[in-house]
Amino acid sequence: MKILVINAGSSSLKYQLFDSKKFTSLAKNLIEVSKKSKTPTIDSAFKLAIKEIIGSKKISSLEEIKLIGHRIVHGGEKYSKPTAIDEKLIQEIKKLIPIAPLHNSINLEGILACKKYLPHAKNFAVFDTSFYNTMPEKAYLYAIPSELHKRYKIRKYGFHGISHKFVTTKTMEILRNKKAKIISCHLGNGVSITASIGGKAMDTTMGFTPLEGMIMGTRCGSIDPAITFYLSKTAKFSLEKIEEIYLKKSGLKAISEISSDMREIYKKALKKDKKALFAIEMFSYHLAKHIAEMSISLQGIDAIVFTAGIGENASYIREQTIKNLSYFGIYLDKNANRLSKEVISSKTSKSKVLVIKTNEELQIAKEISN
Secondary structure (H helix, E strand, O other), X not given: OEEEEEEEOOOEEEEEEEEOOOOOEEEEEEXXXXXXXXXXXXXXXXXXXHHHHHXXXXXXXXXXXXXXXXXXXXXXXXXXXXXXXXXXXXXXXXHOOOOOOOOHHHHHXXXXXXXXXXXXXXXXXXXXXXXHOOOOHHHHOOOOOHHHHHHHOOOOOOOOHHHHHHHHHXXXXXXXXXXXXXXXXXXXXXXXXXXXEOOEEXXXXXXXXXXXXXXXXXXXXXXXXXHHHHHHHOOOOOHHHHHHHHHHOOHHHHHHOOOOOHHHHHHHHOOOOHHHXXXXXXXXXXXXXXXXXXXXXXXXXXXXXXXXXHHHHOHHHHHHHHHHOHHHOOOEOHHHHHOOOOEOEOOOOOOEEEEOOOOHXXXXXXXXXX
């Protein structure tokens, strides 16, 4: 039996095919989804994925694919474990689109494509939010009237949970400590920091939606909510325009005025571009600030973990961030950091610092096979 995992995003479709016994990766790719490419939709990207899987000759027939796992960003309060996808669940995912507008609708396109082209397989949803069902009320509630939580389910949910679960599990194995206090930093186009004890989430930076928390590629992260009122009343901006600014025109893109991609910013920084250097400085400062904030829920730090595109590759971000945390007694081994080794902290550091390559697809495959 083979397991296919689909991770449908706004600009790509990532897939990975696994053997169900040893979870060996048999085929994988990230297919660009854009109007300028040969795959302008998730549906067309999935058709190409099927073609690639058949071409890999790792399976003799598509009938071998019995299970399909989907990363779904928002599951609300209702879903805390992998769930079989039926029409009822599809409607629930649709209801949550307003909370995660950049994600749930795209995730749903991936589900519909799988049902269309692989109708024999069983589809399961694995929710990013489910990792955070262990957070205490003091962490997930907002200081607003309780009626808003009861009626409209307004609370902190947390995101990137599948990635955080994968790297925290691996970190506990490396530390040989099942009760480890870990702060995991998922740094990609979306950015979130999570505090966990023994693999159970205690707090996180993202909130009701994936907009809250850290500076991101095009998202502003946490700002004074009164800015929304001010822009609406004084600048006469519509809510739709403000939403677009917060989600698509802010973050690194706005600070650097270069790109939302840290790699492009770094290229400019090497040429001493002031805005690029400032974007890196500001990003690292806020990252360190959020790590320090997350440590409160742990009352100590056994390990800080960097993962995802920026976390795994940007040694300069790790260096500046940990430098800002030196008063905690946390230090890097500069050579290990430069080489992006698994453990990059110095021998004198009070906490371990690690770089772990995330694998959301593997985590999903293991969860839906249980």
